[in-house]
Ligand code: HEM
């Protein structure tokens with residue numbers, strides 16, 4: 125059992141995350157209905173406001189709150205309860221993030237920040253929108269402090285022992301986050317806020333985009349790594365197996381830090397002002413992420429096989445049948461893993477110059493991130509919620525809720541499959557993303573898109589039902605399910621290695637390599653963007 | 668650190684694939700005929716003086732050779748100038764675009780013509796239209812509440 129104070133801390137993060145999921149998901153369905161021309165929005169709510177809210181609430185708010193709720197619970201579970209000053213820091217972080225979220229959402233709904241969640245200049249939102257975003261990020265710094273300082277004092281008290289895998293991974297995720305946010309914090313504080321207050325007249329657009337994507341790509345790894353934490357640490361226990369290799373798991377996380385930051389240009393491949401050579405350098409680094417990804421895939425299947433064989437499976441693939449398919453705690457993350465196979469392939473396509481030429485800014489890309497974050501990550505988060513919420517609330521996941529949970533997961537899977545397949549296919553013929561209506565006055569090139577848009581709305585409907593069911597089940601697990609103690613599954617190692625290679629926990633070395641790669645990939649192009657900049661842009665409010 | 672034999676094989680396969688992919692992308696970008704790199708024009712201009720700056724002081728289609736054209740286009744919320752263009756089948760077109768206000772996208776649906784227009788920068792690419800038809804040019808980056816009206820037509824006859 126987690127102690128009550130720390131449990132409450134995590135639960136408040138989950139309440140906020142699930143509220144964001146509900147509202148954001150509702151907006152998502154509206155988008156599919158508008159795009160397929162089945163619904164017209166009331167005049168004082170425009171499509172792009174809805175889309176901004178959807179992106180902010182799901183990609184920024186839902187993910188961040190869920191991730192911290194999960195990391196706190198796991199860190200407390202593996203290193204002991206928070207010292208009170210750390211718990212206090214975590215609460216300050218929570219309050220700051222909440223204030224930031226409320227500010228940003230209010231401004232979006234007031235139509236003062238219809239700039240989408242990427243807030244590309246020179247579209248200019250109210251300064252308080254950017255300040256709201258800054259609050260969210262500053263809040264995460266308090267949260268990061270709580271976890272990292274907990275880890276450091278654990279290590280001091282346990283000299284010579286290796287740190288708990290879960291906490292190590294949480295720290296790695298935060299190291300990635302702290303480095304990544306340098307980009308967006310620089311852009312928001314030095315560019316957007318002064319410019320939107322009118323203290324500076326113009327903004328360097330190309331620089332702001334580069335700083336954004338310095339953050340934007342590692343942001344997706346900030347979502348993905350907590351899902352991997354669940355895969356590496358909790359799934360082996362749920363299936364009755366073992367963690368395949370503790371050291372390789374750590375190495376994979378460290379490699380993700382190295383290869384997920386100096387790669388932002390793969391989002392700017394079609395942009396002027398950045399030379400092709402630097403784009404290619406970053407594409408090379410982007411592809412390097414294949415290595416830790418393959419290591420992760422290997423580790424997963426190895427631990428599945430170990431589990432199956434321990435249960436007496438024989439033959440080459442006999443272990444597959446021994447997996448606990450009817451346990452929602454396993455089913456959800458497993459389907460998430462399966463989604464990552466096409467999702468990873470799609471990622472390689474997007475990062476390759478010539479293929480990206482076909483899909484850039486089409487709804488293919490939206491399909492891509494709905495199967496990465498919207499399926500792989502979120503299905504894993506669903507799976508976590510089914511045991512973590514009752515664990516924190518001193519209740520149990522009953523068989524009945526487990527069964528309903530399987531329906532919820534299947535609904536999500538089918539909905540996401542339909543919606544994202546339609547997005548991928550119509551994107552291939554050019555259907556643009558971020559566009560309210562795509563009929564273009566009946567132009568023949570757009571003729572095929574309408575039926576895909578309808579398919580997206582069918583998928584979207586299933587998804588929203590799945591969210592309703594999920595929220596209902598979570599309320600049940602938090603307040604009504606029978607009292608008891610639900611396990612926080614923490615896997616054991618297959619071959620116990622007490623001694624870790626020292627290098628793996630030598631953060632200075634890894635951070636230094638990360639910074640070196642960043643300097644190699646970014647120094648020259650950023651200097652060019654600053655020194656050789658064209659006259660800047662004034663702000664525009666085209667809404 | 669012990670690494671399982673099969674895992675070494677698996678990672679080695681991954682590594683070889685990675686090198687093969689990167690070589691393909693690299694050769695196509697830098698060493699193939701016709702140059703298939705990403706549109707990365709480094710030309711700059713003052714975004715508030717676009718109409719006075721060459722070549723945007725004379726936007727439109729300019730014939731520069733046998734079956735070869737230069738198409739100079741200005742993007743703004745919510746339109747393209749020019750917004751109707753006709754070219755003969757088999758023409759090679761060198762596109763040169765810029766924006767006078769916010770960021771826009773320049774996409775010709777069903778082709779590989781796709782690039783961003785960011786203020787202060789010129790972007791360019793070349794494409795040969797081998798098939799007749801009425802092509803849809805559209806903006807694929809959000810540029811304001813009328814973004815979905817931002818389109819133009821290119822007819823290949
Ligand atoms: C009920 C479930 C959902 C539905 C029906 C849905 C639907 C959509 C649609 C139709 C778009 C594209 C709109 C456009 O480009 O014009 C979109 C964009 C997006 N969605 Fe979702 N979505 C859902 C869930 C999610 C989840 C769970 C996440 C992430 C956690 C997510 C993140 C995003 C993001 C980041 C965008 C891009 C926004 C932008 O381009 O500015 N969505 N969604």
Ligand SMILES: [Cu+2]
Pocket residue numbers: 340341344390391
């Ligand atoms: Cu990326």
Ligand SMILES: [Cu+2]
Pocket residue numbers: 771772806807808809810811814815817
């Ligand atoms: Cu537009």
